[in-house]
Amino acid sequence: MNDPLPLFGFSTTLLELLSFVLSIITVALNIRQLHWAWLFSILSSALYAVVFFDAKLYGDMGLQFVFIGVSIWGWLLWLRGDGQSAALPVTRLNNHDRWQALAACLLAFVALAGFLKYCTDTDVPYADGLLTAGSLLGQVLLSRKKVENWHVWIIVDVLYVALYIYKGLTLTAVLYGIFVVMAIMGLRAWSKACPQ
DSSP, X not given: OOSEEEETTEEEEHHHHHHHHHHHXXXXXXXXXXXXXXXXXXXXXXXXXXXXXXXXXXXXXXXXXXXXXXXHHHHHHHHHOSSSSSSOOOBOOOHHHHHHHHHHHHHHHHHHHHHHHHHSOOSOHHHHHHHHHHHHHHHHHHHTTBTHHHHHHHHHHHHHHHHHHHTTOHXXXXXXXXXXXXXXXXHHHHHHHSOO
16 A cells, blocks of 8 residues: 555555545535544544654654544544533634643644654654644644634645655645645634634
C-alpha cells in the first residue's frame, strides 16, 4: 500500500490516496454537523499515521493518534449533547476561553518543537511542532462545536500546504488546499447556526 503510484503527473501511494478520500468525507460531514464524521476521522487518522511516519513527520504522526482519541471523545459529545439539549449546539468561545486556547497552543508548540528537535531526526521540528499544536487546538474546538475551530483550521491548513509540498507529499498538499476551502465553507455554515 506504500508503493509509488503515479497520479496526475505526481507520485503518491495507495495509502495516501485512501487517507485523502476519507479525510474529505470527514470534513464534509463535519460541516453538516453529522456525527458519522468521527468514524471517518478515526479511519483517516489511522492511515495518515503510517503516511506521516514514512515522511518523518513524527509530530503529525503522533497527532493522528491524538486525533483518534479526540475523535472518540467528539463523537460521544456530539451524540450526548451538552447536558442541556439533546444535541451539542454550535457556540462561540468567550474572550477568556480564547486566551486560554491560545496559551495552551503556544505551550504545546514549545514542548512539541523541543521534543521534535532534540529527540527525532525530523528536518522541520518548528513547522511540525507549530502545526501539530494548532491542529490539536482545532480538533478540540471542533469536538466542542466551537465556531472558532474553523478559523484555526483555515490558518493551519494554509501552512500545511507549504509543509507538505516541501516534504514531497503532493496529494496531501492538495488535500489541505481543499481543506482551506472546506474550512471557509464550514465557518460560514457554523456562523449561520450560531449568529452573534
